[in-house]
Amino acid sequence: MSKTEVQILLSIQLKSELSERKTAEARICEVYGKEFSRKIELKSHLLTHTKKPLTCEYCEKGFVYPKSLKLHLLNHTKEEPHYCEQCGKKFSRANDFKRYSFIHENKKPHVCEVCNKAFALKANLKSHFRIHTNEKPHACEICGKAFSQINNYKRHLNVHTDEKPYICEVCKKAFSKKCNLISHLVIHTKEKSHVCETCRKAFSSRENLRSHILIHSKVKSHVCDICGKAFSRKSYFKQHLLWHQNKCPMHLNYAVKYFL
Numbered sequence: 001m002s003k004t005e006v007q008i009l010l011s012i013q014l015k016s017e018l019s020e021r022k023t024a025e026a027r028i029c030e031v032y033g034k035e036f037s038r039k040i041e042l043k044s045h046l047l048t049h050t051k052k053p054l055t056c057e058y059c060e061k062g063f064v065y066p067k068s069l070k071l072h073l074l075n076h077t078k079e080e081p082h083y084c085e086q087c088g089k090k091f092s093r094a095n096d097f098k099r100y101s102f103i104h105e106n107k108k109p110h111v112c113e114v115c116n117k118a119f120a121l122k123a124n125l126k127s128h129f130r131i132h133t134n135e136k137p138h139a140c141e142i143c144g145k146a147f148s149q150i151n152n153y154k155r156h157l158n159v160h161t162d163e164k165p166y167i168c169e170v171c172k173k174a175f176s177k178k179c180n181l182i183s184h185l186v187i188h189t190k191e192k193s194h195v196c197e198t199c200r201k202a203f204s205s206r207e208n209l210r211s212h213i214l215i216h217s218k219v220k221s222h223v224c225d226i227c228g229k230a231f232s233r234k235s236y237f238k239q240h241l242l243w244h245q246n247k248c249p250m251h252l253n254y255a256v257k258y259f260l
Contacts, residue, residue, distance in 0.1 A: 183207070211235070 052062030080090035108118035136146035164174035
């Protein structure tokens with residue numbers, strides 16, 4: 001290839017690169033610097049920076065597109081036109097309904113990159129991932145306690161308001177948390193469905209089973225700062241501390257065996 005031919009090819013390549021650069025620049029939002037694959041998408045996006053001609057009649061929030069306003073109005077009207085035939089759950093947005101349908105179809109396309117646990121909804125994966133990052137973005141303004149999931153945060157607020165919306169149908173006892181009601185119901189059913197795999201002892205709640213399993217694991221994570229004695233169960237540790245305070249109400253022989 002001659003020198004002239006090489007120069008011609010380089011010139012063509014340079015013009016092509018300049019053309020591509022100009023095309024890309026023509027698709028970039030000057031406000032945010034965001035690039036779009038098509039010019040029409042950029043034009044549509046630029047409308048969000050200009051005056052919003054459509055206004056919500058309830059809160060006066062402005063919108064560029066009629067579709068966006070229509071979806072927003074559902075927040076005020078509480079309409080839920082999308083209905084799940086399998087479980088009866090209703091949705092105001094079609095996308096939310098479509099994502100929820102994965103649950104019944106047993107589709108779990110969202111996989112945790114740390115532990116490979118799969119989820120039907122992306123929101124559930126996002127919430128689960130906080131277990132690994134220990135992120136707790138939902139903090140109580142009253143006591144400062146933080147939660148990784150907003151549902152746990154909302155349930156926690158009942159502790160401060162003394163609200164107890166969960167009522168036992170048998171004895172009418174009220175609880176601030178649904179999980180506490182479920183644990184309480186076992187008193188009436190006498191059911192013990194949680195079985196220890198080591199000794200086959202059965203328990204009415206998962207919490208009691210977890211506490212019992214520590215006996216077999218020999219893990220003693222509760223250590224007394226006064227005498228250094230360690231305990232596998234928190235309840236044993238608390239009883240032991242009462243002995244240092246001369247307040248232990250338990251029988252002497254039992255206490256000597258377990259707490260001294």
